[in-house]
Amino acid sequence: MRDHIVEKVKSAGVVGAGGAGFPTHVKVNADVETVLVNGASCEPLLMSDPYLLEDETELVVRGLEAVVECTGAKSGIICLKGKHSKAMEAVAQAIAKDKTGKIKMFELKDFYPAGDEQVLVREVLGKTVPEAGIPLQVGVVVSNVESLLNIALALEDKPVTDRYVTVTGEVRKPMIVKVPVGTSADVVIGYAGGPLISDYRVVDGGPMMGRVLENLNVPVTKTTSGLIVLPPEHNVVARKIMEPAKVRRITNMTCCQCSQCTDLCPRNLLGHALHPHKLMRAFDFTQSGVESKKEALLCSECGICEKFACPMMISPREVNAQIKKELAADGIRWDSTGEKPINHPFREDRYIPTKRLMQRLDVIKYDTHPVFEGEVSPDRVVISLNQHIGAPSFAVVSVGDTVNKGDLIGEIPENALGARIHASIDGQVESIENGSVTIGNL
Numbered sequence: 001m002r003d004h005i006v007e008k009v010k011s012a013g014v015v016g017a018g019g020a021g022f023p024t025h026v027k028v029n030a031d032v033e034t035v036l037v038n039g040a041s042c043e044p045l046l047m048s049d050p051y052l053l054e055d056e057t058e059l060v061v062r063g064l065e066a067v068v069e070c071t072g073a074k075s076g077i078i079c080l081k082g083k084h085s086k087a088m089e090a091v092a093q094a095i096a097k098d099k100t101g102k103i104k105m106f107e108l109k110d111f112y113p114a115g116d117e118q119v120l121v122r123e124v125l126g127k128t129v130p131e132a133g134i135p136l137q138v139g140v141v142v143s144n145v146e147s148l149l150n151i152a153l154a155l156e157d158k159p160v161t162d163r164y165v166t167v168t169g170e171v172r173k174p175m176i177v178k179v180p181v182g183t184s185a186d187v188v189i190g191y192a193g194g195p196l197i198s199d200y201r202v203v204d205g206g207p208m209m210g211r212v213l214e215n216l217n218v219p220v221t222k223t224t225s226g227l228i229v230l231p232p233e234h235n236v237v238a239r240k241i242m243e244p245a246k247v248r249r250i251t252n253m254t255c256c257q258c259s260q261c262t263d264l265c266p267r268n269l270l271g272h273a274l275h276p277h278k279l280m281r282a283f284d285f286t287q288s289g290v291e292s293k294k295e296a297l298l299c300s301e302c303g304i305c306e307k308f309a310c311p312m313m314i315s316p317r318e319v320n321a322q323i324k325k326e327l328a329a330d331g332i333r334w335d336s337t338g339e340k341p342i343n344h345p346f347r348e349d350r351y352i353p354t355k356r357l358m359q360r361l362d363v364i365k366y367d368t369h370p371v372f373e374g375e376v377s378p379d380r381v382v383i384s385l386n387q388h389i390g391a392p393s394f395a396v397v398s399v400g401d402t403v404n405k406g407d408l409i410g411e412i413p414e415n416a417l418g419a420r421i422h423a424s425i426d427g428q429v430e431s432i433e434n435g436s437v438t439i440g441n442l
Ligand code: SF4
Pocket: 261, 264, 265, 266, 267, 268, 274, 276, 298, 299, 300, 301, 302, 303, 304, 305, 306, 316, 317, 320
């Protein structure tokens, strides 16, 4: 049965919908004790997961049952916050119908980052994932809600062609929408009534970990969870668009070594050897030694240090991201000590309540609980062949080909880690360039 499920998931091009797009057929091809469903929806403003848990409950549970069966897990636990009471109700009803007795629910506290998979594993199971490790090392697979929905559809031979996206911020009608992969951001924002302000930037993802889009033509991918329209000077946007050199200059000049970034760092609280204030000490990161910088490899880039902890408006997150790039370029990895991390005694008291975080981010006014408003129908989609972890897919269509929604357009290179790509609308292939396939309506 495992081979059957893995093959169907692979064939449908399912990837982790909540992160960087790790190919799901690889993730579920493992023996684990527990499958956790990450329904924390811990990034402020993003609401598609609670929506799916409430309105597509059966499909999500069916996907979970398949992963439990595939991995041989003893249980599959849907983790969500009590404030999403309708979703909890729907999940409770679906669990009551589950014949396997393996599907359960866990109510999470409302803090950030409850959805960091290492924090989630600790909260639900009391297990701590090793430094630079993955949940598999403690017998757990963590799956995103939309990934499970896509797994259920994959078992019906329906490939991944759409993405549920929260559109919010300065738009006329904040909403959750179903969007064909490859639809440009401006079409999605237009569907939500368009922007309310003339000068704005768009955050792809949540306010904490999302990135600011370079332009509005950027297409939605399998991992796009939200599009947030904000003024350029907004708290959330300003530091995301700061030049890397400026980040270094500010860090070098203004860090007062108060260590609040370390005190509130979720990975430090789990007992991992990450001390962002120490990383800030080096006056010039390019000159300091490798050993003093390696801790940056343990950073999840959750943004708490940048957006909540630091009184000097410094971004340890960005500094860590820059160091990680440097180390990756040199092929340097974290050397595990093999020691079991010891959680900080104040761990639970130091997680950040979501409401306080939203106040600090100045996004409370955008917390409008949007509802599902249907499906976007673009005339043209630009589908990246590289929207997952691993090797880019290669095109298996040619310019001029007619394709139907769901047709295979990108295949995984032989023996490589990757994900298949499918047409998200009916139409004709207009171009294949810059690693993307453009399909236009006929
Ligand atoms: S972004 Fe900051 S708070 Fe989050 S894990 Fe990295 S150093 Fe810690």
